[in-house]
Amino acid sequence: MPTAIPHRLLPNPRAAGRDAEYGAAQRAVLNRTAFAEARDEITRWPGYTPTPLVALPGLARDLGVAAVWYKDESGRFGLGSFKALGGAYAVFRLLAREIAARTGDRVTSADLVAGRHRELVAGLTVTCATDGNHGRSVAWGARTFGCRCVIYIHETVSEGRRAAIEAFGAEVVRTPGNYDDSVRRAAGDAAANGWFVVSDTSYEGYLDVPRDVMQGYALMADEAMAQLPGGERPTHCFVQAGVGGLAAAICGHFWERWGAARPSFVVVEPEKAACLFASAEAGRPTVFPGALDTIMAGLACGEVSLIAWQVLDPGADAFMTIPDDGAVAAMRALAAGTPPVVAGESGVGGLAGLMAAAADPEARRRLGLDANSRVLLFGSEGDTDPALYADLVGRPASAVRDAA
Ligand SMILES: Cc1ncc(COP(=O)(O)O)c(C=O)c1O
The missing domain is CATH 3.40.50.1100 (Rossmann fold)
Structure with a gap:
């Protein structure tokens, strides 16, 4: 037994x-x-x-x-x-929507990997708060598709996890407090700077x-x-x-x-x-x-x-x-x-x-x-x-x- x-x-x-x-x-x-x-x-x-x-x-x-x-x-x-599947895919979809809205062009991820709309994409920033895995995926997606990325981690996220995210070229910001505090900081900075939040959780008004x-x-x-x-x-x-x-x-x-x-x-x-x-x-x-x-x-x-x-x-x-x-x-x-x-x-x-x-x-x-x-x-x-x-x-x- x-x-x-x-x-x-x-x-x-x-x-x-x-x-x-x-x-x-x-x-x-x-x-x-x-x-x-x-x-x-x-x-x-x-x-x-x-x-x-x-x-x-x-x-x-x-x-x-x-x-x-x-x-x-x-x-x-x-x-x-498994998070590699989710955050990175959401980054691609977001960039594709933004490109379609600005240029009318419908792109695939292969187009972005090949550098289509490189300059436009490089001017876009995705962000999220994370305790590790989701942020790694968003950072990797950003690097793969060519946009900028800022990831927020809270006080107790290990230095190893921080380094893993930085290795994908993201800027990592450590915030005081717990995970929820880092979520608020990411949302605030995104609103102030015109960045796009890529969160793995949904709430009223944030579903797509x-x-x-x-x-x-x-x-x-x-x-x-x-x-x-x-x-x-x-x-x-x-x-x-x-x-x-x-x-x-x-x-x-x-x-x-x-x-x-x-x-x-x-x-x-x-x-x-x-x-x-x-x-x-x-x-x-x-x-x-x-x-x-x-x-x-x-x-x-x-x-x-x-x-x-x-x-x-x-x-x-x-x-x-x-x-x-x-x-x-x-x-x-x-x-x-x-x-x-x-x-x-x-x-x-x-x-x-x-x-x-x-x-x-x-x-x-x-x-x-x-x-x-x-x-x-x-x-x-x-x-x-x-x-x-x-x-x-x-x-x-x-x-x-x-x-x-
Ligand atoms: C390794 C791992 N498994 C499972 C989960 C749970 O996923 P969800 O928050 O979508 O339930 C997470 C979330 O971060 C995770 O990192």
Whole structure:
């Protein structure tokens, strides 16, 4: 029997049910047409290659399920996380809209990479606040497509993460206070200077850019569908969430493509930053109070993204919370597995949720998790903070990879 991990599990009281159609409210967020555009652009970017879908039969055996598949995003465009798909795609879309508005020309990302409208683009500035991964993606997109970029990081973002963003040519500004303070500073400076905010979360009046971000993420789900052996379908999918953009992109894509045959979808959050869980309990978007001081920095969010909620409120089958220790246990299980997998603390929430549920007979029953279950996970980051990785796992990522 796997080790017990304390958790909370809430079957979604508002779940639309297996047979519910992927409706107009969901299509307004993510849909086939917008996805086809995102796929056509992103798959032509320099360095594009699908990330691997890794089968983990040993882990499946230990957890008492038939199969575990892990989509390993650590190598995505050399940026270390799935975020490479979203922020950079939103940068492209924003530049394309701006060029169309100013010149009437409709450009592709290949046009921008080739230097079309170089001068116009160089005069545009994109900006965002970040605790690491999203800012890296926006900075990389800005460099790839030729615009200027200013990224705001708050007090506790590590110097390593700062350097990774600067390496893509962005100007990085460290602001006093927490993440929310850096968001306000980015918005204020953008308004004062005529810059464009590229945020990965949506709120009233700011929906288009985060929609593009999420549409980019959906490519990951699409790749996984094509990579599953012999066209097999997972029965369950556990995905970690911060504001919910990643989870909603995957949930929406499977719902639209597979309909009633989609996997049962479980959203997993840190117990110290569970805004989706709180919203599901309350039946509406609800702020999660407190310091949000989880080691899962990418998931440390107190407010849901409104458009993500539009998909997950009816589309998720259950919400879970897990402790920081659960994430560490999941990182170690992956590092010790066959093959060994390097995964960062914000990338393993889904696995931690599966481990917690698998060890709890009541949770297994409520989720319909049994010896026939085939579970799909999205490992959303590698060792994006290498020092923290070595500290939590007990050896550096290089030693884990060498054991392969
Ligand atoms: C590695 C990683 N995984 C998952 C997430 C969660 O994504 P979202 O905030 O869209 O729920 C983040 C967000 O920063 C992240 O960095």
